[in-house]
Amino acid sequence: MENYDAIVLGAGQSGMPLAKKISKLGLSVALIEKRVIGGTCINDGCSPTKTMVSSARVAHIVSRAADFGTILPHYRIDQRIVKKRKDHIVELFRGGAEKSLRKNESIDILMGSAAFKDSRTIQITSDTGEISFISGTKIFINTGSEPRIPEIEGLADTPYLTSTTIMELEETPEHLLIMGGGYIGLEFAQMFSRFGSKVTIIDRAERLVHKEDEDVCKEISQIFSEEGIDTLFNAEVRKVSYQDGFKLTTETPKGLLDIKGSHLLVATGRIPSSAHLGLENTRVKLTDKGFIQTDDFLQTSEKHIYALGDVAGSAPFTHIAYHDAHIAFQHAFKENAVSKHERLVPYCVFIDPQLGRIGLNEQEAQAKGIPYKTGKFLMKHAGRTLEVDETRGFFKVQVDPESKKILGATILSLDGGEILATLQMAMVGGVTYDTIATLPIAHPTLAESLNNLMGQIE
Incomplete structure (x- = not known):
């Protein structure tokens, strides 16, 4: 069993820069990834969604061309070209990330699912079922998060979409229902409305982006209304069925309401990817919501194990995950450690x-x-x-x-x-x-x- 100076679980926006930082110290690093290099940001999040947002903005500008003196007789959306452009950007970014890692001789990229056998031993299971073991002096967990799918009657038996699978569509939905009015739901709502879909948002809250000030919420609601996006607030989906389209039985202040649409996006938040890491074989502790507990320097109760990014409950943004790598590296290998509480946390929602x-x-x-x-x-x-x-x-x-x-x-x-x-x-x-x-x-x-x-x- 090979021993490494550092093992990094997950090649996301904490794992990749952290592995590079450690390798520059002349230390050996094992970077374990179960799916694809780049994590959510490159493959399912920032890069593909913002590429598609840009396509939708072009459609919006074209729809307003006459306002600027450019007269167009007609235009159409080709969802296959939108997807092809998105796929190209993902492959470009992923390829660049992987190339920069593989040229580093101090980093071994190991593909497979990782789980703790004990606090210093990691079991790696490949796609073919082959099992191997490695050990590490320090271990860093950057396994990210995944879409949260609520337990609603009938939902699991339907072809619902998530924030990942909706980007694989090669057709424009006729009527897109979106369960959840958070930041992810808002970006996809406006995007597909501009692609030509009728869009309806169903949200449990009393207003959009309820963590923002009321005047911000009102302005966004007005913008969405002007673009023809329907919103239903204080609404709880109780049952979902599918037969040549979706039907959502929804509880509202006025009673039960059936809402029908051609496609359903479940955008009800994300959960940490911590359930299958074998953490029960360590002294690492989880919160009630499944996040890995860490101190101000992202160190767990096992002093040689750190957790970074979404899985550690950090603010769910790529730039924060990247900064987590800096914090953990400074604390584990340098003397000038900085606390995660000392940083400002900016974020941007890419609606328009x-x-x-x-x-x-x-x-x-x-x-x-x-x-x-x-x-x-x-x-x-x-x-x-x-x-x-x-x-x-x-x-x-x-x-x-x-x-x-x-x-x-x-x-x-x-x-x-x-x-x-x-x-x-x-x-x-x-x-x-x-x-x-x-x-x-x-x-x-x-x-x-x-x-x-x-x-x-x-």
Whole structure:
């Protein structure tokens, strides 16, 4: 049985950079992957979905071509070409990731399912059933997460779609039903609406993106309504059946309602991929929801075992998984360890306009009793958005009344994620809002609206 200085379970957005970092120290690394190199981001998440979002945006722009003076007699969507383009991007990114790993002689890529035989021994089962064992001085778990499928009567017997399988469609759904109004559901809802599907969202909550401020939720709901997307709130699906189409028996405040559609996307969240790791053979502990318990440095109760990314309950974003690799590496191999609680967590939802957020929003500040002042600037008043006719949404910021530093921001705007990064750097650097208010930002850009935003603070 071969012993490695480090074993990494999962070649995702923590596992890959971590393996490279460790190998640069001259240490031996075994990187175990049961499916494909790249993890969810490259294969099922960020890369393929945002590629398809871009295709849907082109369709949306084409549908508005006359507004810009370009007259088109007709156009059509070819879902097979959309899928082919998506597949090309996935293969390109996956191939690049795998090539960069395989050229590193200190990293052994081992394909198969990994499970702990004991706290230092990993059993690897290949697709053909062949079993082998390796041991490691340090072990890092980056097995990610998977779609959560609720236990609803009849659902398991139907050809429902997940966030992974919906991207394999070669036809445009006539009527797409989406169970769940979270970020994943919203991206696919707008995407397929723009491809030409009738879309209905069924959500248990009382509003979309309920963790955002109420004005953000209202604006997104208005945008979706304008694009013809139907939403049903406070609704619980009780039964699902399929016969030449789906029928969802749904409990609503007004009683039971049957909703019919051609396709069903189950977008009810994700669960950590921890159930089949053999953790019962170690002292590693799980939370009630199946996440691996770690300390502030991603170390488990077994001091030589770390857990990173979704499986450890970190914020479910690629950039956080990547940063987890930095935290675990620093703690395990360097002396200048940093805590996961010391970082700001930005995120961007790739609806159109994009929704980006960092730090506190109003409802969080109020719940925590944190004093704040707020500013808001509507995109319909921004020169750049008027020029490109993308005037939906707004910039919003919360600041500390005394220090004048930024507490948090929500950007619902064209290229919102790009603007968010500017504010993130301002927060890290301690730049005050009054400094930004008078900063000479290049014109005409979207970023210069930050001047106007900071000028609105009261």
